[in-house]
Each structure stands twice: as C-alpha cells, then as structure tokens.
Amino acid sequence: MTAEDNRLDRRWEQLHTWGPYGFLGVSVVLGVASADPHTPQAKWLTAWSLVGAAVVLQLWWHGTRSRRPDRGRAPSAAGSAYYAVRWALAFVLAWLSPFFAFYAASGYMDADELLPRRWRRLGLLASAVTVAGAQTGGMPLRSVLQWGVFAVLLAVNSALQMGIAHLTDQEKQRNLERTETIAALRQALDENAALHAQLLLQAREAGVADERRRLAAEIHDTIAQGLAGIIAQLQVVTNTPDPEVAEEHVGRALALARHSLGEARRSVHNLAPVALEHDGLPEALRKTVAEWSERTGTRAEFTVTGTAEQLHEEVAATLLRIVQEALSNAARHAHASRVGVTLSYLGDFPGGEVILDIRDDGTGFDLLAVPARSSAGGFGLDGMRARAERIAGSLTIESEPGLGTALSARVPLVRHDN
Structure with missing residues (x-):
C-alpha cells in the first residue's frame, strides 16, 4: 500500500x-x-x-x-x-x-x-x-400529496444509495483482486530472484568443477610431464661419467623447467583473471584488446554502449575469458586485418542483459564443419558457449568462408554484491 x-x-x-x-x-x-x-x-x-x-x-x-x-x-x-x-x-x-x-x-x-x-x-x-x-x-404524513411525494423521494433515495452501494462493492472487489495480483507478482518476483540466485550458485559450482578438471588435465599434460622429463634428464646426469653428456642433459632439464614454470604461470593466470583485480570489465577488456592488437599487429577496436555497471565477478570473468579466447582464435585461424569488440549494457531491458559482440574480417569458416575442426584443436567455440551457458547466457556464431566471423554472447546483467 x-x-x-x-x-x-x-x-x-x-x-x-x-x-x-x-x-x-x-x-x-x-x-x-x-x-x-x-x-x-x-x-x-x-x-x-x-x-x-x-x-x-x-x-x-x-x-x-x-x-x-x-x-x-x-x-x-x-x-x-x-x-x-x-x-x-x-x-x-x-x-x-x-x-x-x-x-x-x-x-x-x-x-x-x-x-x-x-x-x-x-x-x-x-x-x-x-x-x-x-x-x-x-x-x-397527512395528505395523499405528501404520500405521493414521499414515495417518489423514497424511490430516488433508495435507487441512488443502492447504485452507490453496488459501485462501492465493485470497487472493493477490484481493489481486492488488484491487491491479490500485486501479492502474487511480488511472490513470483521473490521466487524468480531465489531461483536466479540458485542458478547462479549452481553455475558457479559447475564452473569450479570444470576449472578443477581443466587444471588437472593441464597439470597432467604439461607440468607433470615436464617434471617427469626433468627427472629423466637428471637421472642420466647422475648415471653418466661423461661431462659433455651430463652438460647436455642438464641443459635439457633447465629448458624443461623453464617451460614447466611458464605453463604453471599460465594455469594460475587462467584460474583467476588478473586483469579484473584492479579494473572493471570495460577497462579490463580495453586493455586486453589493446595488448592483443599491439602483440599481433592487427587493428582492433573496443566500444562500450549503455551505462556501464559493476558486474558480478562470475559474469565479468566469463565475458573476459570469451574475449580472450575469441581474440586467440582470430590470431591463430582467422588471419583478420581488423577486429571489433563491443560491450553493451541493457539495464532498461526487462531483467537486464549484457551483450558482448566480437567481429573480424578474417577468412571465416563453415559452421557445419566446426565440430570436426574443434575436435582437432581448432576454434574452442564449445568452450566459449559452455562458459556463457554456465551463467544462464548464450553464445551465437555467424560465419561464412571468406566473409569473416561474428560472435555474440548474451548473459544476464547480474550486479556485483555490495
């Protein structure tokens, strides 16, 4: 009320x-x-x-x-x-x-x-x-005339009051229905908010599980194999009396150690986006796009539309990872000369959305061939789509051979918990 x-x-x-x-x-x-x-x-x-x-x-x-x-x-x-x-x-x-x-x-x-x-x-x-x-x-009443006037006035008063009473009852009924509708809407909004929070929690738990599996696979495929190689090289050094052979294997062990250290740093960096520690998502994306452009020599532009808001860390990290993967794909496969990244905040949209668009003028590809090329280590589109879906979002892809590629990720606008 x-x-x-x-x-x-x-x-x-x-x-x-x-x-x-x-x-x-x-x-x-x-x-x-x-x-x-x-x-x-x-x-x-x-x-x-x-x-x-x-x-x-x-x-x-x-x-x-x-x-x-x-x-x-x-x-x-x-x-x-x-x-x-x-x-x-x-x-x-x-x-x-x-x-x-x-x-x-x-x-x-x-x-x-x-x-x-x-x-x-x-x-x-x-x-x-x-x-x-x-x-x-x-x-x-003392006369027939008075009785007649009384009958008319009684009918008028009664009709007027009965009509007002009827309208009052209808208005009360409408107010009651309106109150019940508002209460039902509030209950639905509360249930929707609770469901949204539950979905976000489930998405986070699923993301944690996926990240653990990813780290386990990377540790097994890179760091663990590197350590095993270092041990093998050092065992050769221990068992050989030849100084030249020992020096050669020590050099190999050092190279493997440096490589394993780089892989460890990369895994840690992928676990927690360092770019979001001190900057919001727009600034982190702007720096990421600028660094990628400088490193690859490809012209890249970043644009923000709408009123920027501080997003939930899970949403911000997901969008940053999608941009990093998309830029990596553009550098490795698309051979593009120009890339555009646009971050759009739709706060006035019912429920609110954030849309991330990445476009390039590269070679493009046949969408029907994505599964085969992805399984061969190509585009990583499944990973980007899975990231978006973990936070109740979606990823759409448009591409044709020779006409470039456009990716669009739509995720809920979930604000940072204050």
Whole structure:
C-alpha cells in the first residue's frame, strides 16, 4: 500500500468516526434555530433526551472501535446493533424535527462496514425512509400529496444509495483482486530472484568443477610431464661419467623447467583473471584488446554502449575469458586485418542483459564443419558457449568462408554484491 493509499484510508476512517458527531451537531443547530417558541416542554425534553442518547451511543461505538481496530471496519453483531439503534434514534428525532435527516443520513456512509451483506440493502432502505420522510416535510404524513411525494423521494433515495452501494462493492472487489495480483507478482518476483540466485550458485559450482578438471588435465599434460622429463634428464646426469653428456642433459632439464614454470604461470593466470583485480570489465577488456592488437599487429577496436555497471565477478570473468579466447582464435585461424569488440549494457531491458559482440574480417569458416575442426584443436567455440551457458547466457556464431566471423554472447546483467 502506498503512502497516498494510507492517507486516504486515514481520512476515510476519520469520516466514519467523526461524521455522525458532525451530522448530529448540524441537525441540533438547525432544529433549535427553526423550532417553534411555543413547542411543548415535553417535546423539548424528549428531543434533548434522544440527542443525549445519540451522543452516548456514539461514544460507546467510538470506544468499541478503538479497542478492536482490527474488526472495527468489518461487519459484526456490535456494529449491526449500533446501526439499528442509531437508525431508531434518527427516525424518532426526524419525526420531531425534519432537520435530523442529516443525522439519519449517517446510515448511507457506513452500512457496508457495519451490516452483513444480506442486511445491507435493508439498512440503506431504512435510512432512506427516514430521509425521504424528512424531505417530504416531516412525519406523520397527512395528505395523499405528501404520500405521493414521499414515495417518489423514497424511490430516488433508495435507487441512488443502492447504485452507490453496488459501485462501492465493485470497487472493493477490484481493489481486492488488484491487491491479490500485486501479492502474487511480488511472490513470483521473490521466487524468480531465489531461483536466479540458485542458478547462479549452481553455475558457479559447475564452473569450479570444470576449472578443477581443466587444471588437472593441464597439470597432467604439461607440468607433470615436464617434471617427469626433468627427472629423466637428471637421472642420466647422475648415471653418466661423461661431462659433455651430463652438460647436455642438464641443459635439457633447465629448458624443461623453464617451460614447466611458464605453463604453471599460465594455469594460475587462467584460474583467476588478473586483469579484473584492479579494473572493471570495460577497462579490463580495453586493455586486453589493446595488448592483443599491439602483440599481433592487427587493428582492433573496443566500444562500450549503455551505462556501464559493476558486474558480478562470475559474469565479468566469463565475458573476459570469451574475449580472450575469441581474440586467440582470430590470431591463430582467422588471419583478420581488423577486429571489433563491443560491450553493451541493457539495464532498461526487462531483467537486464549484457551483450558482448566480437567481429573480424578474417577468412571465416563453415559452421557445419566446426565440430570436426574443434575436435582437432581448432576454434574452442564449445568452450566459449559452455562458459556463457554456465551463467544462464548464450553464445551465437555467424560465419561464412571468406566473409569473416561474428560472435555474440548474451548473459544476464547480474550486479556485483555490495
């Protein structure tokens, strides 16, 4: 509920609480001002007694609502009794003075809250009888003309109040349905957020498992083999008396050690992107593209569109790895003369997305031949696609022989946890 809704609700509550007092006060002032000076004392005494009873009734109901605020606006036995007694007092007072029709009109504004639905129309009709009688000139009705006017006024008052009551019921029903819809939407959004967090956690766990397998394979294929080779060379040195042979094998061991050290550094670098330690994703991509361009001599441009935001480290690392792999492929296979990288933030898009586009004017390739060439150690497209899918993203590829290649990765815009 908005602040404006709360303010209107408080004003409506004040009207229900203080409205009968106001209507009663107006009726008393007008009744006294228009009273005949020769009115019998008994009539005055009766009128003031009934006014006092009305005030006591209002004070009782005010206290009841204050003690039970949770049920003060819902039909109850106490509310029905209050409505009936108030109507009886208003009817007798309106018989004594037609101006007490103002007090009787209180029944129009709170019948929906005080009376059960099956009695609501009867309560409105009873209030309309009192008001119509007062509008006719006061009771008792003494002529056929007065009875005719009374019938017309009763029909008009009843139709008007019944119509208003019907519209009020419809509006309450619409508000109830709107509230239920908003609650359902909020629940769906909460469930969606929880599901998104769960998917991100699963993606991270899957990424950790894949990274462990990758490191295990690299250690086995590079570092472990290098260490085994070093051990073999040193064993030869240990077992040979020839200094020249020993020097040759020591040199080989040193070369293998340097190579294994380089492989170890590369594996560590691939495990945690150093480029993201001190820079955000746009700056890290800009430096990566610039360094690649300087190293390969290929013209490369980097562009950012939309409002840059600090992304979740998993999303940022994934996009950086995709760019590194795509640039590596462009250098090894595409023989491109120009490469363009564009990072687009779509924060206004429902849910938000980040789109990474990499384009080159290289040789291109046949998409149907990708599995065969990839299995032979070619493009690494499956790895890039798997990275994007781990964080609920996707990777699309467009390429034709001689027409270059375009890659587009779309991932959710998941902001960094503050």
